[in-house]
Amino acid sequence: MKMLAAEIVSEHGLTAYPDFCEHLLGLDDNSLLSHLESEVERSAFFEAARIKGFVEEAIFSWYADATLSAKGRTVIANAIRSLVTQLSLYRMDDLGAARSRDVLKSFYQALVPEPLRKALGEFYTPDWLVEIACDRTTVTDWLNTRVLDPTCGSGSFLLEVVRRKRLEAKVKKLDAKATLELILESTWGFDLNPLAVQSSRVNYLIAVADLVAEAKAEVELPVLLADAVYSPARSPKKNEDVVEYQIGSTQSDLRVMIPAPLAFDRERLDRVFSGMAECVEVEHSYDEAENYLVKQRCITKNEAQIWRSPLSDTYKQVLDLHKRDWNGIWFRIVRNFFWSAVAGEFDLVVGNPPWVRWSSLPEHYRNRIKPTCAQYAIFSETPFHGGNELDISGMITYTVGDKWLKVGGILVFVITQTHFQSPSSQGFRSFKIDKSTGFLPVEVDDLKKLKPFPKVANKTAIMRLEKASRKKPKYPVPYRVWEKAAGHSGTIPEHASKASVLARVSINEWEATPVAGGNSPWAILPKGRFKDMAAIQGESDWIAGRKGVTCDLNGVLLVRIVDVNEPEGLVKIQTRPEAGRTDIGPARMFWVEPDLLFPLLKGAADFSACHVHIEEELYVFIPNRGINRQDYADAETVVSGLKRTKSYFKAYKHLLRQRSTYKLRQSGAPEYVIYNVGAYTFSAYKVVWAELSSVFEAAVVTQGAVPVIGDRVYVPDHKVYFADFTSENQAHYVCALLNSTLVREYVQSHTIQIQVSNIFKHLKLPTFDAKNTDHKKLATLSQSAHGATSEPKRSAVLAQMDQLAERLLMAFGSGRTGASV
Template identity: 55%
Template sequence: MFEEKIAKQAYEKIDKRRPRWTNEEEVRLTWITALETALDIEIDAERAKQDLSYNNVIIEFKARGLFKGSDKSAKFKEAMQNRLLPYIKTAAARTGIPEDEHIGIAIDGEHICFAQVDDGAITHGHLLPFSPESVGMVIEACRSNYRRAVIAENLLADFGHASAAASAVMQALADCLAGALASTKRTKIKMLFEEWRDLYGQVADLSSEQVQSIDQQLRFKWRGDRLHAMSGRLFVIHTYNSLVIKLLAAEIVSAHELTTTQSPAESFCAVLSPEDLIEQLESQIERGELFSGAGINGFVEEAIFSWHLDAARSKKGGEQLVPALKALIGKLALYRTDRLTRQRDALRDFYQGLVPETMRKSLGEFYTPDWLVELTVSKIKPADWLGPRFLDPTCGSGSFLVEVLRKKRAAAKKAGKTARQTLKLLCEEVWGFDLNPLAVQTARVNFLMEIADLIAEAPGKPIELPVLLADAIYSPAPNPDGADKVVEYKIGSQIAALTIKLPSTLAFDRARLDQVFALMGEHVESDHEYGRVAKALISQSVLSAKEAAEWGAPLKETYDQVLALHRRNWNGIWFRIVRNFFWSATAGTFDAIVGNPPWVRWSKLPEAYRERVKPTCEQYDIFSKTGYHGGNELDISAMITYTTGDKWLAQGGKLAFLVTQTLFQNPSSSGFRNFRVKPKVNLIPLEVEDLKGLKPFADAANKTALALFQKASSKPSYPVPYIVWSPADGEKRNIKPALTLSEVLTKVKRTPMEANPVGDDGSPWAVLPKGRFEEIRQLAVPSEWIEGRKGITVDLNGVYFVPVVDVNEDDRLIQIQTQPNSGKKDIGAARKFWIEPDQLFPLIKGASDFDACYFAPEGSLHTLVPNSGIRRAHFEAADSELAGLPKTKAYFKAYKPLLESRSTWKSRMAAQGAPYQSIYNVGEFTFKPWKVIWAEMSSTFRAAVAGSREVPLVGKRPCVPDHKIFFVAFDDESEAHFLCGLLNSTMVAQYVEAHNVSIQVGDIFKHMRLPKFDVKSAKHREVAELTKVAHRIANSAKREKAVAAVRTAADGLLHDWLATHKAV
């Protein structure tokens, strides 16, 4: 490692001259020469003022050994009080740089000590022995220039991938992990990795380009099985991130004098031997003794990322990891952690800098910019910030918690609250849950950074930060009818697979459960059987003899499972993890719930987790009943909205979540839009801020909405105020994450609209200008005479959608060519086949084949339609027809394995006896001569009429739409053109676009009624004729005038028709 090498060279250069030192001057000159070489600079040492000054680092040298190894010695005190203190004060006055940003260093050749001036007084750290590590810290101090602030830029520079020290630690961890995974033994490292991977680290399939991009961003390599290349490196990053922030938290606790442990980073880096370093990291950091000693209980409770200790104890890890860790920790010693003034969530930004964007996207991780956090929290509008309890049930790094903490601290200060009073209310009124252990630890550190000064001002008050490892969907709960005496709860993946069974009375009594679990944890560590535990529970008055007897069976079953894990090289920390989950069940209700729940689709969740939470989700009845709209493909943010609103939101409380805007219009979210949590309990939508016109997340193109709900027994009332955001004139859609909310508001337009369901409960919302929905309400009725159809589903475009390349009139055959690039499946190289023309039809491929009132397909693709319907009789007829078409039959047979692997054929058709070449969404409507078509996916709604086109050797045949086209089929040309004219009217386009997701239109007639064509009506005939005229004009400019005439006539007709229906 480059930095380590430089430090070692400097150390060796100094050490070589050390035995010959006889005075201070020799010490000084040797050090200056070594530092000049290490830093590649020239140092001007002004002996009249101080021994050495470089930037804002001031070094005082003394003759070898004058400190006598003690900070109580006279010469040490002289170096601090009489030399460094006045030097720093003078430098500060001369440069204008505050005293507390200078770094003082005292060196006597045997020891090194760092110092700083705060409030006019000088304080110092450990007396560090002369070593490569302590020399490296001096070099790093000179290079850093200032005492480092805890901001993302500094953290990423010192601990991100650009840092050689950081890369060395991650490389060492990666090598140890790869070795453990390659071993045939069931090591602790392997089991922890598998547990983490199954629950948190399932990186979605990545393309080779994405993998290459990740490789370029990461500065450490994966030298193990390529199967684990992505998840293995992510596990390393998470482990590393967790360690860095826990070490940072230790520095914060020490800097605020909350513990007797002084400057832990200095101690870990330069004082301790490798063995002692590992032991101290385990006891003080991973077991949380440093934090509990400071009165902060339960601060570190996860075990998954503690495997770095096992790695460091291994032979390879000891050689590679420990020196790298020491170099890394040395950087932390230079950070200023006594005063924490932050504008942004530095730990969130640090994590985003560590994990490549491609990886985060595949995991569904999108961290909320501060301005959006502020906007979300502002929606709650409490009468007083003191008193209301807040929860972020998926708190991530803790950004929303930090925002609420700051609001409450400001209110407490204004109200004259003492530090002790403020600390108490913050720990009672601001809570966070998350299922990811790294997120929980990060949020706890963020919480600590916000209240560390209060803890220092309220000595002797033990606290526990209410940031829990807990599940917002699946949490422990008593049986609703109170019949069960035992609560059963599953945690962990298939690797740990814990089924916790607890007596109901105990499970929801937090204080007593903590006592039981604490005692059980001690006995697991000692490898005791449950019989000994049962006696201890009674003898130590944790349980009565009667309780121990009645509760013995479930307690023993739970204990035995954790003991078994301990004996497989896990440890008793599982009781602390379980305790968190049950604490969430006793957290009580909250006046406000805020946050940004994960935007992950149901199918992307780990399978084991899906099965575990599915019963909970089903009780809210929010899954779509219609498989054609994705079935269970609901975003889990919708589920979290319901579960948290039910379990933790107080009656009358408010919930403000950032969710995907499609929840309000997507067909698969109909269950969500019922807003019924349980009988007579509803989440009433109060307001929606629609930000999909912007890009608030720098690394995602999500359709963002901020939704505000209130829990009530009444039913939702409409319209709902709906505010649409768009860029201000001259501004871009991208919003820089560093902007404040007030700055963002100057760059956007917020247009007040209103939202109404277009049908019954659960129907999509129409978003229109105020009052407009009421004017066109009569459109919002299911059609009685029109049914929208979806085009054919073939699932193998390259085989079915083909061009005609040659014609054999003598034998009545046509030659087609397969299209390997027209679908996702690999069908091999392009091939030509001669087939009969009987099953060939002109194809309408997509939105590019038509415009408003104009049909002109690009190219000349045809499609094979081998069956006329999707009932058993149609399939039997298809088999008979194909038997008479030997060339076509041979063509399909050439692709039989691929045809039989198609998802739609397997799931919906095979069981009905469908031949393997059959396609879906076919019926008599497919073959009608006139079709009014519109695209399923389009930014603007438009419709056209498609008729028939030539097929070689056959003549004209009706055009057949692909599944990305919806249509209404007609036998009558005028009727088709009449409907097409209405669909292109301003009124209909506005209504359709108002209640459909912009790229997912579908069957518009489920929620729209239009007048039926009346050949006797002159106005109806006028619309039809104008539409026909427009279809005949190829020139787009001229056609636009014709379409405008269609719109005018259609809007007038609809206006009169709506007026008639309103009167009725």
């Protein structure tokens, strides 16, 4: 990437080299590596072309100064010559085509292993999606709009913004110098990945190289190594006016302390850092470095005395790193982070921030940014619904909106759609930045039914927010739902044009409304439909949604029964190595007592609307009847009396103790206890619905046979949610209501598949009345549907049930109760 930039600089006549790559090919090994170190890695070549700070992060310069054998130097030099030879075959004089799209995107993705990119949340945005996101900004004057992409990656959004600015400049007949000055002042990018920053700088250079050549101006491309979540700020500690900032890596944890007047004066800070870097290179003490800074007029004698404590602390840390062979990096890196703090305010923030769940972030980084996240109160109030699983793109939205977006400015992000409906994003949906400032949601494009990113199945949306002072969000919010058009696939080709994408989709103009006001999940429905559902909006305080049992070692605790020994009262079970990620070894068979085994309802494949059809007969061990200390003690007493079952658990004791729920919530209990179990688990009647299902459907489950024992209640697995009842009629009545078209549409409008849990929190159903003829008839119809002997018969009953349920629900909403006896 650096060599590509050098060739572009040469081709545009900005240096003494007419062809940089050909020049390198004429050098011997030592000269080649030495030349690359001084000209490229230390940026002398680019500085001579009056392009400042183009190569700063020395992280990728290891090849130039690593201690190698003569053979090793030859190997590296030959590899570089091969690369340079290939590069010299390309033309760099006409970059028109390269300015219109991110030509380095695929190259960057090929350099970074796919598992690492996924871990970093780096899904680089297709060009057509970049264009549409920029369209959604509704900017009419690109040339005079200050734009920031705070997680710019390889620079796709920056390229599109520069392209639009250049088109407007051409219409207004601006000369190269004026156009270049406007672009450099108003088009900025940040990224935390050094490789992405270098890629983006090269793309930026491609976009403006001809203007740089024509303007003959000194330039610095405003693409910074910077953190969109955690940026330098005045320390709240003590009375010192100091900026404290930590930069962590696997090699060090550098705590930078800079006097605030210096930290926010970029030109002076650059001079001070440059002077310090020179002193570090020759291993001066801080006193010598301080004298040098005063002599070079970087700081005054008075400032040197006042600032000695923070500057000496920072200098000594970097000097120590230098002595451990981490020289040449830190002042360059710190310079970028502090530049971001004085970037000023922007009219528009646009981009595609990384999508990484909180639990997937490195622990040291979570600890560093947690106070920032708490400041905006964007964690969910309910940790058991994923309070700490907020996606980092949500955090970036708030930090960037607060620090860099001006009031009245617009933020457009390609973001995960789950922010609008997931319980984990409850805090995100408050849209409050501080007491007086917040966001106004303007519109959303929902692309979750499509697959815009190759090899990745995620829920994509384009969100437009406006930063406002002392205004509250207004609902409903315009919400476009994208679907594949007839005859087309939902997978979008990677290099499709915007026109071809729009031709293969249909876009429905819907609207979104918080289902219970405030920061509750958004109900996404056709225009006006949410008002039609007023009858069922609210909370059913007489029903609770519950999650099935969590075992966390399904291969051991969810088993098959393969044989029965009636005389001895034993069953032979078989383990399931294919279930779950934990390696439990090969399938094994054990004779155990069946006392703790219950028939299992595994998931969505086991039932549909008013129809239970178990895909595979499995049984679950339920050693404990609750999750309290006494329940664990009782379980231990029971298991101690079951010799063979106890022996079975002992065979897998180590693995049982490694389960996440055991370590987090049940440590100290017997290793075989399970989670999400209580009296409700053993209720006679359960209305169940699946966590992972394309359509919301409910059924009533009762009992199944356990060999030797006889009938026992079905126990739902953790992928199944349920409501528990003691009355058969009441259970079937609720099941009938849940399967109604009105309720199904309402539930699906505000939930996401992975979190269809306590649906009754936002669903108000009329309480079952045993004397109400409509209620009794609904229960009877549900029972008939469950007992239907064919799908046509069941469908006919379901249709009849649907009509009665909707009539009953609408009457409930109007205050009428229906027919009673």
